[in-house]
Amino acid sequence: MASCHSSANPGCGASGKAELTPLQADKIAQHPCYSRSAHHRYARMHLAVAPACNLQCHYCNRKYDCSNESRPGVVSEVLSPAQAIAKARHVAAALPQLAVIGIAGPGDPLANIARTFNTLEGLRSALPDIKLCLSTNGLALPEVVDRLADVGVDHVTVTVNALDADIAAQIYPWLWFDGERLEGLEAAALLLARQEEGIRKLTARGIMVKINSVLIPGINDRHLPAVSEKAREWGAMLHNVMPLISRPEHGTVFGLQGQREPSAREVAEVRANCGMSMPQMAHCHQCRADAIGMLGEDRSQSFPLSAIPQTAEPYLPVMYRRAQIQAGIATAGESESADACLVAVATREGVLIDEHFGHVQRFQIYSASAAGVTLIGERFTPPFCTDKSECDDEVSRHEQRLDAVVALLADVSAVFCARIGLSPWQRLEQAGIEPCVSGAWQSVTEVIALWWQQHRLVPSAGKNRMGAA
Ligand SMILES: C[S@@+](CC[C@H](N)C(=O)[O-])C[C@H]1O[C@@H](n2cnc3c(N)ncnc32)[C@H](O)[C@@H]1O
Ligand code: SF4
Numbered sequence: 001m002a003s004c005h006s007s008a009n010p011g012c013g014a015s016g017k018a019e020l021t022p023l024q025a026d027k028i029a030q031h032p033c034y035s036r037s038a039h040h041r042y043a044r045m046h047l048a049v050a051p052a053c054n055l056q057c058h059y060c061n062r063k064y065d066c067s068n069e070s071r072p073g074v075v076s077e078v079l080s081p082a083q084a085i086a087k088a089r090h091v092a093a094a095l096p097q098l099a100v101i102g103i104a105g106p107g108d109p110l111a112n113i114a115r116t117f118n119t120l121e122g123l124r125s126a127l128p129d130i131k132l133c134l135s136t137n138g139l140a141l142p143e144v145v146d147r148l149a150d151v152g153v154d155h156v157t158v159t160v161n162a163l164d165a166d167i168a169a170q171i172y173p174w175l176w177f178d179g180e181r182l183e184g185l186e187a188a189a190l191l192l193a194r195q196e197e198g199i200r201k202l203t204a205r206g207i208m209v210k211i212n213s214v215l216i217p218g219i220n221d222r223h224l225p226a227v228s229e230k231a232r233e234w235g236a237m238l239h240n241v242m243p244l245i246s247r248p249e250h251g252t253v254f255g256l257q258g259q260r261e262p263s264a265r266e267v268a269e270v271r272a273n274c275g276m277s278m279p280q281m282a283h284c285h286q287c288r289a290d291a292i293g294m295l296g297e298d299r300s301q302s303f304p305l306s307a308i309p310q311t312a313e314p315y316l317p318v319m320y321r322r323a324q325i326q327a328g329i330a331t332a333g334e335s336e337s338a339d340a341c342l343v344a345v346a347t348r349e350g351v352l353i354d355e356h357f358g359h360v361q362r363f364q365i366y367s368a369s370a371a372g373v374t375l376i377g378e379r380f381t382p383p384f385c386t387d388k389s390e391c392d393d394e395v396s397r398h399e400q401r402l403d404a405v406v407a408l409l410a411d412v413s414a415v416f417c418a419r420i421g422l423s424p425w426q427r428l429e430q431a432g433i434e435p436c437v438s439g440a441w442q443s444v445t446e447v448i449a450l451w452w453q454q455h456r457l458v459p460s461a462g463k464n465r466m467g468a469a
């Protein structure tokens with residue numbers, strides 16, 4: 001079988017899945033860990049809201065913190081969900097390249113369910129255009145997959161160090177499950193079964209899965225190609241073989257026992273073997289659980305909690321500006337930018353215009369210009385009011401949502417959807433946004449390209465040619 005030893009094209013077919021949809025391809029293209037080329041263009045941020053863990057790995061000691069050190073599980077301050085959301089808004093405004101926010105510790109996000117979901121839900125409504133990501137050992141995964149999908153988490157990393165309970169028992173001495181402490185082979189077998197169940201459920205819901213494996217010489221080094229093969233069968237997209245970090249001063253069991261770290265050559269060899277089955281990530285920087293910035297840089301020390309303003313600045317203008325930069329509108333020369341604009345599309349997979357305006361949960365944002373039609377990202381819409389018992393006044397809640405959706409789309413020139421009601425149609429028109437249904441069930445990019453050709457000849461059409469007023 002041909003090798004797929006590169007993260008440049010995780011959708012090369014080695015995952016055994018069907019071709020990627022345009023939306024999946026875009027999610028990969030904008031995630032610095034999933035796409036090697038994205039890591040020079042897009043930044044990520046980890047929010048350290050999850051201090052507890054439901055198991056113990058022999059290579060982890062979360063108590064050891066050094067602000068000068070970049071290592072998984074290390075943080076300078078653990079945040080409450082409210083602090084995390086405020087910090088994320090602040091960083092998103094300061095860092096236009098920010099594309100992804102993840103929760104990766106310092107413990108396990110799913111051993112801190114309330115803190116993790118409060119943070120994810122707050123982020124989802126505060127930052128509609130940012131991708132959400134999570135990293136877990138998988139023990140508590142099966143029960144929360146639907147919740148993760150519903151809150152809009154598109155990327156989940158699961159650490160799978162073994163498939164075989166004998167090997168796993170050498171890495172995990174104990175775990176807590178259903179209020180009980182389990183040890184040895186029993187604990188190991190349970191963890192492995194729940195990892196598989198969780199990963200299968202994630203991929204069935206369309207969530208992209210990356211597998212992390214810590215390469216531990218003499219324990220799982222020969223076994224990791226089998227992990228890669230299984231992960232591919234489960235529908236995972238990418239395998240990240242990480243070298244064990246094991247020093248006595250970190251106070252881990254492996255560090256104190258003198259378990260050695262792998263050499264660069266050993267890591268390369270294992271990745272090459274794993275690469276026979278699955279695309280490999282070779283640009284992981286084993287970031288801290290509060291890392292901020294492009295991969296390879298850490299700006300977390302520039303954003304201490306004490307520097308976060310008490311009152312958050314409005315986010316929508318920040319988002320509009322980010323979309324313009326992304327689309328090349330804000331940075332392009334005058335002559336190029338004069339014809340460029342943003343449009344929103346209601347589409348399920350990015351192929352056809354096939355969603356009703358009122359059913360959309362995420363709008364896809366495209367730029368249209370002489371250079372072509374390009375997907376630049378997506379925006380989550382505020383939820384509909386569905387539960388009448390919670391609504392004192394259903395009509396006014398509907399109006400509020402419509403106001404919020406129009407504000408979310410204020411920088412676009414047109415909205416393409418399969419159908420739309422009269423009242424949203426009128427509200428969009430009042431806001432200078434053109435509702436378009438004539439391209440329903442047709443190709444997204446062809447319809448936008450045709451629309452752009454027609455509209456560029458009518459200079460007065462559309463109020464927001466150049467983005468937000
Ligand atoms: C800090 S953990 C947080 C997420 C979750 N608790 C987990 O273990 O997947 C993030 C990643 O760092 C890895 N990691 C932790 N300590 C490590 C070490 N000493 N050497 C290499 N990788 C390590 C974990 O295995 C995991 O893949
Ligand atoms: S599961 Fe993650 S946080 Fe928990 S002990 Fe292992 S590496 Fe540390």
Ligand code: SF4
Binds near residue numbers: 033285286287288295
């Ligand atoms: S630890 Fe690796 S996978 Fe996680 S954000 Fe950093 S580079 Fe990406």
